[in-house]
Amino acid sequence: MDMLYNILIAPFLEIAKSPSFFAEVVIGGLMSGVMYSLVALGFVLIFKASGVFNFAQGVMVLFAALNFSGLLDAGLSIWLAFPLTVLIMVLLAWCIERLVLSKLVNQQDIILFMATIGIGYFLQGFGEFLWTGNVRKLDVGIPQDAWFFGDIMIQQSDVFAAVVAGILVIVLALFFQYTRIGRALRAVADDHQAAMTVGIPLRSIWLIVWSVAGFVALVAGIMWGSRVGVQFSLSVIALKALPVLILGGFTSVPGAIIGGLIIGVGEKVAEIYWGPLFGGAIEEWFAYILAMLFLFFRPQGLFGERIIERV
Numbered sequence: 001m002d003m004l005y006n007i008l009i010a011p012f013l014e015i016a017k018s019p020s021f022f023a024e025v026v027i028g029g030l031m032s033g034v035m036y037s038l039v040a041l042g043f044v045l046i047f048k049a050s051g052v053f054n055f056a057q058g059v060m061v062l063f064a065a066l067n068f069s070g071l072l073d074a075g076l077s078i079w080l081a082f083p084l085t086v087l088i089m090v091l092l093a094w095c096i097e098r099l100v101l102s103k104l105v106n107q108q109d110i111i112l113f114m115a116t117i118g119i120g121y122f123l124q125g126f127g128e129f130l131w132t133g134n135v136r137k138l139d140v141g142i143p144q145d146a147w148f149f150g151d152i153m154i155q156q157s158d159v160f161a162a163v164v165a166g167i168l169v170i171v172l173a174l175f176f177q178y179t180r181i182g183r184a185l186r187a188v189a190d191d192h193q194a195a196m197t198v199g200i201p202l203r204s205i206w207l208i209v210w211s212v213a214g215f216v217a218l219v220a221g222i223m224w225g226s227r228v229g230v231q232f233s234l235s236v237i238a239l240k241a242l243p244v245l246i247l248g249g250f251t252s253v254p255g256a257i258i259g260g261l262i263i264g265v266g267e268k269v270a271e272i273y274w275g276p277l278f279g280g281a282i283e284e285w286f287a288y289i290l291a292m293l294f295l296f297f298r299p300q301g302l303f304g305e306r307i308i309e310r311v
Helices: 002-008 010-017 019-050 057-073 078-099 109-131 156-178 180-190 192-197 202-228 232-248 253-273 282-297
Strands: 146-149 152-155
Touching: 010 019, 019 057, 019 152, 019 156, 019 202, 019 232, 019 253, 057 078, 057 109, 057 202, 057 232, 078 202, 109 232, 146 156, 152 156, 156 180, 156 202, 156 253, 180 202, 202 232, 232 253, 232 282, 253 282
Parallel strands: none
Antiparallel strands: 146 152
């Protein structure tokens, strides 16, 4: 009975005693969720264009952040380092398309997935070769102060990240829905061979989507790097993006944001109010348990497309 009381009743009593602290925890979770969503956006872009989960997206975040911080350390200004890093990510997309994807047209999804694993390991090693494995502090002028609304504290950097993520979501949603290239991306994801037969240039489409995913990875890398420093643990963020995608849907740009917010709030609240009952560190595994439970009821995600295959 004591265990049931501590799990089901005690946390809500704590919330009632200090609603302002609960509000601060929720806001902190929302902001962390936005950061997860920035990474998840890259996964959604690749999946919508190729129908395969890009395991290398987390490493692309690291690789972009390493190049950006390395150029800053070399003495370049932010306004020069940013477009140069974008150019590097476009060049990376071209190399991936020319050396890997063009050889795997119309292959099974598992083959493309394994290729992205290889790309991820290569980028991680190549990034360390170029910029070493030292932790780099990244300061790009993002405000680090806090706002206070009564007893509630909100970090300005978190608000800045939320605004950037919101702009990206709106732009990408409009891009996929209303542009000719966006419709071509969806066609390529459905069937590579059929898309080619109706005149859609598969290689150009893949180059575009990997370039856009590289740009999203750069934005996510800057946000995370400003928060925790540019270090190789950034690539582990990819593992947290997986439950975000399961909740939001692998094909939904808005779903990546909603899924991130759910994961962010859920893990913060669980860590504060239920963590002591389980020895702490709930935040490390809560997202995966939530995603597993979610798969039982809605495997396509909240905003994902339900696919029915008839034999």
